[in-house]
Amino acid sequence: MLLHDITLENFGAYKGKQVLSLNTKPGKPIILIGGLNGCGKTTLLDAIQLALYGSRARCSGRGNRSYDAFLRDSVNRQVSPKQAGVKLWFSTTVEGAQRHYRVERYWTVSGKSVRESLSVFVNGEHDKAISETWTDYVEDLLPLEVASLFFFDGEKIESLADPERAAPVIESAVQSLLGVSTVEQLRTDLLALQRRQKVTQEDEAALELIATIEAQLDENEVARADALQRVASVKADLLHEKKELKQVETAFAKEGGDLYRRRAELQAKKENAEKRLGAVNEALASTVAAGPLPLLLLKSQLETLRTQVAREEEAARAEQMLDTLQTRDKEILSLLGDGIASTALEQVTQFLERDRARWATRVEIPRMIQMSATGIQQLHSLDQILDTEARHAQELMTESSSLREQLDALDRQLAGVPAEDTIADLITQQDKVRRRVSDLERELRTMEETHAARSREHEQLVSARDRAYGRRANDLAKIEHRSRVVSYSDRARNTLEKFGELLLQRHISRLEVAVLDSFIRLMRKDGLVKDLHIDTNKFTLTLIGADGEELNPARLSAGERQLLAVSLLWGLARVAGNRLPSVIDTPLGRLDSRHRQNLVERYFPQASHQVLLLSTDEEIDDELLESLIPSVAQTYTLVHNDATFTTTIERGYGWGKSRYVA
Numbered sequence: 001m002l003l004h005d006i007t008l009e010n011f012g013a014y015k016g017k018q019v020l021s022l023n024t025k026p027g028k029p030i031i032l033i034g035g036l037n038g039c040g041k042t043t044l045l046d047a048i049q050l051a052l053y054g055s056r057a058r059c060s061g062r063g064n065r066s067y068d069a070f071l072r073d074s075v076n077r078q079v080s081p082k083q084a085g086v087k088l089w090f091s092t093t094v095e096g097a098q099r100h101y102r103v104e105r106y107w108t109v110s111g112k113s114v115r116e117s118l119s120v121f122v123n124g125e126h127d128k129a130i131s132e133t134w135t136d137y138v139e140d141l142l143p144l145e146v147a148s149l150f151f152f153d154g155e156k157i158e159s160l161a162d163p164e165r166a167a168p169v170i171e172s173a174v175q176s177l178l179g180v181s182t183v184e185q186l187r188t189d190l191l192a193l194q195r196r197q198k199v200t201q202e203d204e205a206a207l208e209l210i211a212t213i214e215a216q217l218d219e220n221e222v223a224r225a226d227a228l229q230r231v232a233s234v235k236a237d238l239l240h241e242k243k244e245l246k247q248v249e250t251a252f253a254k255e256g257g258d259l260y261r262r263r264a265e266l267q268a269k270k271e272n273a274e275k276r277l278g279a280v281n282e283a284l285a286s287t288v289a290a291g292p293l294p295l296l297l298l299k300s301q302l303e304t305l306r307t308q309v310a311r312e313e314e315a316a317r318a319e320q321m322l323d324t325l326q327t328r329d330k331e332i333l334s335l336l337g338d339g340i341a342s343t344a345l346e347q348v349t350q351f352l353e354r355d356r357a358r359w360a361t362r363v364e365i366p367r368m369i370q371m372s373a374t375g376i377q378q379l380h381s382l383d384q385i386l387d388t389e390a391r392h393a394q395e396l397m398t399e400s401s402s403l404r405e406q407l408d409a410l411d412r413q414l415a416g417v418p419a420e421d422t423i424a425d426l427i428t429q430q431d432k433v434r435r436r437v438s439d440l441e442r443e444l445r446t447m448e449e450t451h452a453a454r455s456r457e458h459e460q461l462v463s464a465r466d467r468a469y470g471r472r473a474n475d476l477a478k479i480e481h482r483s484r485v486v487s488y489s490d491r492a493r494n495t496l497e498k499f500g501e502l503l504l505q506r507h508i509s510r511l512e513v514a515v516l517d518s519f520i521r522l523m524r525k526d527g528l529v530k531d532l533h534i535d536t537n538k539f540t541l542t543l544i545g546a547d548g549e550e551l552n553p554a555r556l557s558a559g560e561r562q563l564l565a566v567s568l569l570w571g572l573a574r575v576a577g578n579r580l581p582s583v584i585d586t587p588l589g590r591l592d593s594r595h596r597q598n599l600v601e602r603y604f605p606q607a608s609h610q611v612l613l614l615s616t617d618e619e620i621d622d623e624l625l626e627s628l629i630p631s632v633a634q635t636y637t638l639v640h641n642d643a644t645f646t647t648t649i650e651r652g653y654g655w656g657k658s659r660y661v662a
Contacts, residue, residue, distance in 0.1 A: 001090055001091070001092040001141070001579060002023075002024075002090060002579075002581065002609070003022040003048070003088070003089075003090045003581050003610060003612075004021070004022060004023055004090060004100075005019055005021045005022055005023070006019075006020050006022065006044070006048060006051070006087065006088050007020075007085075007086065008043075008044075008047055008086055009084055009086070009106075010076040010084040011043065011074060011075075011076065011085070012040055012043040012046075012047075012061075012074055012076065013040045013043060013076070013647040014043070014647055014649075015076045015078055015079065015644070015647075018648065018649050020033075020044070022610070022612065022634070023633070023634070024609070024610050024633040024634075025633040027631070028630075028631055028632060029607075029609050029610050029631060029633065030611045030612075030613060030631045030632045030633060031610070031611070031613070031632075031633060031636075032615065032620065032625075032628065032636070032653050032662070033612065033613065033615070033635075033637075033638065034615050034617065034620065034635075034636070034637045034653045034654065035614070035615075035637065035639075035640070035647075036616060036617065036640065037616060038640065039638040039640040040640070040647040041614035041615075041616075042060050042061070042153070043647075044612075044614060045153075045585045045614060046059040046060060046061060047086045047088075048088060048583060049147070049151055050086055051086045051088035051103045051105050052138055052142065052147070053138065053147070054067075054105065054116075054134075054135065055067040056135070056144055056225070058148065060153065061073075061074075064229070064230050064233030064234060064237075068113075071084075071107045071109070071114050072109050075107075076646070077645070078646065081108065082108065082110075083106065083107070084106070085106035086104075086105055087102060087103065087104045087105075088102070088103045089101070092141060092142075094141075101120060101122055101141075102120070102124075103118070103119075103134070104119045104120075104121070118131055119131055120134055120137075142580065146172070146580070148169075149169065149569050149572055149573070150569075150573070150580050150582050150583065151582075152569070152584065153585045153586055166539075166541050166565075167541070170511075170539040170541065174507055174508065174511070206468060206471065206472045207472075209468050210468045213465045213468060214465065216461050217458065217461050217462070220458050221458070224451065224454040224455060224458060227447060227454050228451055230450075230451075231444065231447045231448055231451055234444045234447050235444060238440040238444055241436050241437045241440055242437060245430070245434060245437055248426065248429050248433050249430065251426060252426045252430055269406075269410055270407060270410040270411070273406050273410065274407065276403055277400060277403040277404065277407065280396050280399050283396055284393060284396040284397065284400065321359050322356060322360060325352075325355065325356050326356065329352040329356065332348070333345075333348070333349065333352075336348065507575065508534050508536050510575045512532055512533060512534055514570075514571035514572075514575045515534075515541075515567050515568050515570075515571030515572075516529070516531065516571075517571070518566075518570040518574070518603075519532075519563065519564055521598070522563045522566065522567060522599060522602060523560070523563060523595075523598070527546045528545070528546065528560075529543050529545065529546075529551060530545060530546050530548065531544035532544060559592055560595075562591060563591070563595060563598075563599075566599070566603065570603060570607060573607070573608065579608070579609050580608060581608055581609070581610035581611070581612065582607045582612070583611075584604075584607075584611065584612065585614040586614070586616070586619070587599065587604070587613050587614070587615055587620075588619040588620070596619070597624065600620070600624045600627050601627055604628065604631065605628075605630075605631035617654075617655055622658050625653065629660065629662075632653075633662060634662050635651070635660060635661060635662040636651060636652070637649075637650050637651075637652055637653055637654065637655070638650075
């Protein structure tokens with residue numbers, strides 16, 4: 001494919017009719033278009049995509065607006081009536097023959113309505129059929145998913161360095177750009193052939209049902225894609241607002257905002273702690289002053305008292321025992337009487353006297369206290385009472401100390417609470433951003449629910465369609481000839497499935513080599529990436545570092561991630577071999593000088609047979625321009641008039657004396 005020219009009429013900042021020739025020269029594939037920020041470089045990229053894809057175009061300025069709202073806002077504000085349009089002239093090879101296409105898309109704004117018209121000319125002749133089916137027709141020429149690999153914003157592609165985000169791009173490119181989808185299409189065509197073999201006059205009702213379901217599926221696909229786009233747009237807005245909220249909260253915390261928010265809580269904690277400390281001190285005073293705890297000061301005296309009481313108790317028991325022994329001894333001697341020898345009787349008498357004498361010595365202990373039984377019992381339980389009271393007092397003292405430390409900490413925190421007038425603006429700003437985040441989160445949930453509902457509807461319709469086809473197949477499978485066709489188609493589809501797997505593996509292997517080679521060419525750090533792998537199932541990209549271990553892309557700098565993304569796109573283009581033009585907006589982004597030089601010398605001249613570079617003066621500067629000149633076919637500068645807010649296209653690249661005209 002080759003882009004020849006693009007015409008903008010009252011589109012965005014381009015007032016009137018302005019034509020940009022995009023023809024290249026042998027060995028000079030680059031069309032260099034310069035412009036300061038806000039001059040309309042991205043608008044040119046949007047115009048190309050809008051001409052080709054209409055409502056499906058992924059224009060940078062659309063956001064989450066409806067297509068009509070985008071068209072209305074795209075009309076130059078200084079023109080009346082509100083009419084605008086874009087024309088794109090390109091050529092490509094179709095069925096072995098060169099064809100020239102001119103796509104003209106115009107729209108008129110009238111009140112709240114927007115009316116759009118599309119005309120497609122083939123080899124200079126208006127083709128009504130192609131004009132009416134252009135949405136499907138352009139997918140065969142240049143699928144939308146493939147176009148995103150060749151028409152891109154150099155700064156935004158950095159996200160492709162993320163394996164999760166790169167996976168759908170790699171899958172789409174491998175399927176569409178490398179022809180793997182053609183094999184699947186052949187399998188689908190064979191399935192359609194099977195279904196056509198079952199068509200009879202008797203199943204017209206079934207065919208009508210299938211046609212109805214197919215129409216519903218088409219409508220669902222459009223609604224589902226629109227819902228997905230809205231989800232992506234709201235997510236981007238939400239991410240931006242969350243970043244702003246984080247910045248505000250950081251500033252809020254830095255000014256002591258958290259303490260300000262907790263001021264009432266801290267004050268309440270302080271009051272509670274003070275009340276508790278008063279109660280603890282009161283309980284401690286009551287325990288020490290009014291309870292038995294002071295008796296601990298008389299510990300030695302209490303011990304002496306216990307000893308004396310114990311001795312007196314022993315004397316009382318001995319006195320009782322002595323009385324009992326005297327009565328016993330009289331009875332014993334009386335029983336012995338004259339029946340025992342006098343010598344033995346004397347010995348027994350002496351033994352009993354000595355025994356009574358031992359008990360008599362215990363009775364001689366002086367009786368000074370003579371404590372009652374109740375008093376003795378209370379004296380014995382005093383130790384336990386004192387231990388309990390001592391532990392309780394210790395617990396109260398520990399709690400009192402802890403409360404005092406807590407009060408000191410609370411006083412320090414309260415002292416750091418900022419005044420309301422110093423933080424009022426931050427509070428207001430924080431509340432506003434939080435409300436915006438909350439609103440976007442609610443909107444995102446709504447959009448996600450809408451998309452999920454559309455996806456469920458899609459699954460239900462697919463199931464209904466499969467059931468309809470299944471019923472038709474069961475009803476007509478008895479026809480022998482048609483059954484053979486079905487059987488042979490199944491065999492062919494199985495063969496194609498195996499072939500597709502092998503083809504995918506072959507393309508993935510070639511793609512790994514091409515992407516790695518592209519990355520090594522563009523990098524200024526030799527040996528940073530030793531190898532890379534692409535999963536054939538998930539299509540995720542894995543980098544292998546110089547040490548042989550997996551390298552997380554997050555470890556790469558922003559510039560290196562951008563080069564990795566460029567290498568991915570370059571590798572896909574090299575492996576595909578498709579001659580598709582590349583349109584690169586903001587080509588050098590945040591790259592350093594060495595990386596920029598590598599892109600200018602090694603990538604841009606070889607990226608495609610036609611490369612449109614939309615650059616600012618700080619990207620392709622005088623030094624880089626000198627390196628790029630041998631490959632430049634045409635140069636343009638977008639000049640913006642700040643007084644009329646319009647942009648005009650002038651020949652040459654540069655500003656002031658350093659202007660270069662190709």
